Amino acid sequence: MAYTIPETIRSSATAGERLLFAVLKNSLPDDYIVYYEPEILGRHPDFVIIGPDLGLVVLEVKDYTQNTILQVNPDTWMIVNTKGHQTTVKSPLKQARDYMFHISNVLQKDKNLIQTEGPYKFKLKFPTGYGAVFTRLKQDFFVKEGLYSVCEPHLVLTRDEIDPDKEGFSEEHLIEKIMDMFVIPFRLKEPLTKGEIDSIRYHLFPEVRISAEFKAPVPYQDQLLLSLHDIKTMDLHQENLARQIGDKNRLIRGVAGSGKTLILSARAKYLSKQHPDWKILVLCYNISLAQEIKYMIQMKMNEPEDLFDFDPKSQANDMKNIQVFNFHAWLKQELKMKEQQIPLMLKKLAAKETILPSYDAILIDEGQDFEPEWLSLASSLLNPDTQMLLLVEDRAQNIYSRKRSYVQDTGLSFQGRSKILSINYRNTAQIVNFAWDFYRNHSTLKNRVVKGSLEGEEIISPQSTRRKGPEPAIVKCKNLKEEMGFVTKLMKRLHAEKGVPYSEMLVLYRVKRTFNQNIIETIQNELKESAIPSFWLTESADSKRDYEKERGNVIISTIDSSKGLDFQAVFIVNAENMPFALEENKEREVSLLYIGMTRSKDYLSITYSGESEFTKYFDRVKADRLKLRKEKSIIGGSQ
Known part of the structure; x- marks a missing residue:
């Protein structure tokens, strides 16, 4: 079964399009991707098929009947349109061919996708083809009317070739026909x-781009070519979610590192592009996360559709119809009110005694952090004609013990309007397993853990992407100074040997000061003595608003304020202060440490110099690792 984007075809599609969508989905191999009506750099072909052994094929679909076609030639057809009028249109095959050339011209600019030597130098290294599908015409009609004289038979699919209910249909014939839809067959x-398929997606669909090592176009053997490396795109499931979230209210539940914020940012750009007259609001709880979301959306808004048009000096940061706030800043700056006034304001809004700004779309990240009244306020300002409310959440990261009933809080039901992201893309398999084992061992909610749930209070179990990395480091020291000595040495090693920028390193702490030591001061002093630049993210509200990841500093933060952020290397220090003695809700402490661990993409270090329930667990993990290594050593020696 091929992977289709979107997952389901729109309800307004023609009967013929629905038939073709279903047969392509069910008949093509599992590693094929079928796009229905994608927007490709301003063009809208009906179907685009990408397959590892196929290349790329564009299909134009026509629901013409025998009475529709009046006169044909290779370039134009005279037909009777839906209003009964005679009109001249471009030949369906010429339409498909033009789409194919448009796509090929884009992809041929990428040095990684072309042949750089031989007779086909600068041509794509894979075939691109096209064809036309006539969903209501049979082969015998084409023969009888002589249509094959202007439509090469190998470029045409008719009803009897795509309809499984027809006696002559076979999947093998359909696949073979599509495999042969090439002017220059190879x-x-x-x-x-x-990687090559991701490169194709990266060029054709800007909305799936995450990052790439990008250099300005340079001449290669007198040809101006792009050179892209380390391309990262959304995976197909994430792309489907971003494209097919649908209209009106939607809920996305995802595990840590599943790309929830990425999808929300892509959705904000999509809505802004589709509805430039809309007023779009993006909300979250954390100040630092708001800055990160704003940065992500700006990057997406500035992403050129054609990378040859990229000019980093002329980025417009055009977010005219998108506002991004943390909740309390939105209250203060936009609504001119304090949190304590929300209940009264809700009553006034219900009685139509006050007017507040309204929004055509509201997107809320980390929805599990929002109080019911906050959600009620936001949803009450939503345009009733659009009802475009997107909520994104992960219950395993709920550190504020919010009770949740979305129907009651927002007045909107999410039954049947929810999606799950269960695959963790951020962390290595070692970090995912380490963090999830800790969570399951300590959370009182472990009985609510499920493989996937759309409603209720269940916690979604993460699935790893199988990306490998080192086991998280667990180090017990004499004191915090010794902890930081280990941390700074590891930082310098990662920087020198692994090329990890300091801006991709994060130091997390639970409390900044206790009765017997100034934790934040020790962290800062040790980094300074080691000549490692740092920025204290959680020094104040202003420092959170000034946060920019690209400044080249190691970031120092509380775990609370790191929600939604990610770094290549994360160092959790002074871990014996968790669970914190003054925190009555141990579940919050479990979620906090889980959040801290899952900020790390590649390298995770946990250090402590005291004892707590959590550090005793880490001592046992260390002992188990040592025992396992000894056993492996004995087995290896006996062989």
């Missing part, structure tokens, strides 16, 4: 790699 000797 079969790939080596299938396209995942």
Whole structure:
């Protein structure tokens, strides 16, 4: 079964489009991608198929009947349109061919996708083809009317070739026909790699781009080409969610590192592009996360559709119809009110005794952090005609013990309007397993853990992407100074040997000061003595608003304020202060430490110099690791 984007076809699609969508989905191999009506740099082909052993094929679909077609030639057809009028249109095959050339011209600019030597130098390393599908015409009609004289038979699919209910239909014939839809036919000797398919998606669909090492176009053998490396795109599931969230109210529940914020940012850009007259509001709880979301959306808004048009000096940061706030800043700056006034304001809004700004779309990240009254206030300012409310959450990261009933809080039901993201893309398998084992061992909610749930209070179990990395480091020291000595040495090693920028390093602490030591002062002093630049993110509200990841500093933060952020290397210090003695809700402490661990993409270090319930657990993990290593050593020696 092929992977289709979107997952389901729109209800207004023609019967023929629905038939073709279903047969392509069910008949093509599992590693094929079928796009229905994608927007590709301003063009809208009906279907685009990408397959590792196929290349790329564009299909134009026509629901013409025998009475529709009046006169044909290779370039134009005279038809009777839906209003009964005679009109001249571009030949369906010419339409498909033009789309194909448009796509090929874009992809041929990428040095990684072309042949750099030989007779086909500067041509794509994979075939691109096109065809036309006539969903209501049979082969015998084409033969009888002589249509194959202007439509090459190998470029045409008719009703009897795409309808499983027809006696002559076979999946093998359909696949073979699509495999032959090339003007210059050649079969790939080596299938396209995942990286090459991601490169194709990166160029054709700007909304799926996450990052790439990008250099300005440079001449290569007198040809101006792009050179892109380390391309990262949304995976197909994330892309489907971003494209097919749908209208009106939606809920996305995802595990840590599943790309929830990425999808929300992509959705904000999509809505802004589709509805430039809309007023769009993005809310979250954390100040630092608000800054990160604003940065992500700006990057997406500035992303050129054609990378040859990229000019980093002329980025417009055009977010005219998108506002991004943490909740309390929104209250203060936009609504001119304090949190204590919300209940009274809700009563006034219900009685139509006051007017507040309204929004055509509201997108809320980390929805589990929002109080019921906050959600009620936000949803009451939503345009009733659009009802475009997107909520994104992860119950395992609920550190504020908010009780949740979305129907009651927002007046909107999310039954059947929810999606789950259960795959963790951020962390290595070692970090995912380490963090999740800790959570399951300490959370009182472990009985609510499920593989996937759309409603209720259940916690979603993460699935790893199988990306490998080192085991998280667990180090017990004599004191915090010794902890920081280990941390700074590890930082310098990662920086020198692994090329990890200091801006991709995060130091997390639970409390900044206790009765016997100034924790934040020790952290800062040790970094300074080691000549490692740092920025104390959680020094004040102003420092959170000034946060910019690209300044080249190691970031120092409380775990609370790190929600929604990610770094290549994370160092959790002074871990014996968790669970914190003055925190009555141990569940909050479990979630906090889980959040801290899952901020790390590649390297995680946990250090402590005292004892607590959590550090005793880490001592046992260390002992188990040592025991396992000894056992492996004995087995290896006996062999």
